[in-house]
Amino acid sequence: MVRTTAQRQNDTLTLLQAEEDLWIATANGNGTVHLIPLSFSWTGTKLVLATPERSRTVRNLRIADSVRVAIGPTRDVVIVEGRVEISAQDADAQLADFHAQIVGFDAREMDEPWVFISVIPERIQAWRNPAELADREIYGDGSWLR
Amino acid sequence: MVRTTAQRQNDTLTLLQAEEDLWIATANGNGTVHLIPLSFSWTGTKLVLATPERSRTVRNLRIADSVRVAIGPTRDVVIVEGRVEISAQDADAQLADFHAQIVGFDAREMDEPWVFISVIPERIQAWRNPAELADREIYGDGSWLR
Numbered sequence: 001m002v003r004t005t006a007q008r009q010n011d012t013l014t015l016l017q018a019e020e021d022l023w024i025a026t027a028n029g030n031g032t033v034h035l036i037p038l039s040f041s042w043t044g045t046k047l048v049l050a051t052p053e054r055s056r057t058v059r060n061l062r063i064a065d066s067v068r069v070a071i072g073p074t075r076d077v078v079i080v081e082g083r084v085e086i087s088a089q090d091a092d093a094q095l096a097d098f099h100a101q102i103v104g105f106d107a108r109e110m111d112e113p114w115v116f117i118s119v120i121p122e123r124i125q126a127w128r129n130p131a132e133l134a135d136r137e138i139y140g141d142g143s144w145l146r
Numbered sequence: 147m148v149r150t151t152a153q154r155q156n157d158t159l160t161l162l163q164a165e166e167d168l169w170i171a172t173a174n175g176n177g178t179v180h181l182i183p184l185s186f187s188w189t190g191t192k193l194v195l196a197t198p199e200r201s202r203t204v205r206n207l208r209i210a211d212s213v214r215v216a217i218g219p220t221r222d223v224v225i226v227e228g229r230v231e232i233s234a235q236d237a238d239a240q241l242a243d244f245h246a247q248i249v250g251f252d253a254r255e256m257d258e259p260w261v262f263i264s265v266i267p268e269r270i271q272a273w274r275n276p277a278e279l280a281d282r283e284i285y286g287d288g289s290w291l292r
Contacts, residue, residue, distance in 0.1 A: 020220075021221070022220070023181065023220065025171035025173075025179045025181035025214075026179055027173030027178070027212075028177065029176070030175070030210070031174065031175045031177075031206075031210020031212055032173070032210070032212045033171045033179060033210075033213065035169065035181065035214040035225070037216070037220035037221075037223055064177020064179075066173075068179050068180060068181040069181075070169060070181055074166075074169065074183035075167070075183075077183055079181065
């Protein structure tokens with residue numbers, strides 16, 4: 001079955017609300033790649049993650065802010081590429097409260113400094129099978145494709 | 147529950163046999179990252195993937211052979227870092243036959259040239275929850291840790 005773009009957009013929004021974790025890939029400037037699962041919250045306009053400031057993910061993002069995240073199982077894939085904003089754990093109380101409520105832990109209550117990583121989507125792709133690869137792009141240039 | 151190293155190794159070998167897909171992260175030399183799901187076969191010593199020669203994954207690996215793959219769901223994680231070997235689709239008939247049997251399609255029968263990517267593990271980590279992060283390394287320097 002090949003879903004329409006509208007169906008994929010609906011399914012993607014459902015997935016963004018329902019899923020608890022995502023895979024985040026980052027790289028340093030030398031081609032060395034990192035890949036790790038992190039919990040996330042979806043605010044309706046961006047994906048929010050929290051992780052230690054000294055983590056490889058944050059160090060990579062400070063060098064090269066390219067990020068690619070994957071949500072869902074390998075046969076119901078949502079891929080998000082976007083702009084990254086890193087903010088201190090106490091910079092935005094509303095964001096921190098919202099995130100804590102969704103993920104079930106408070107990033108401000110850790111032993112070491114944590115930061116929030118916001119991923120603002122620039123491109124979203126969604127596919128479940130090879131037949132869906134052709135029209136996988138469902139969001140681009142800041143808006144849902146029609 | 148925190149599994150012993152031996153339990154994680156057993157679980158990892160089971161997962162490598164049972165799982166059909168993995169997430170593979172690669173990067174070019176400029177810090178731009180790629181992340182995609184691919185089917186794989188596990189030969190007992192390496193992970194074998196097949197993908198088009200002109201794919202971003204292959205182009206990245208020819209620039210920087212750093213690779214990190216993740217197998218399993220985000221709460222039963224196996225991460226493999228390893229050495230990469232890329233071989234032409236008709237270079238090793240035995241490998242190609244084995245791979246086709248496991249993944250259910252033959253990479254030699256595609257319209258465009260495909261290649262095999264072998265990932266020979268150098269480091270494997272396995273964890274299911276934050277409590278398991280401390281002892282996540284279960285394979286290193288070419289052998290299973292004790």
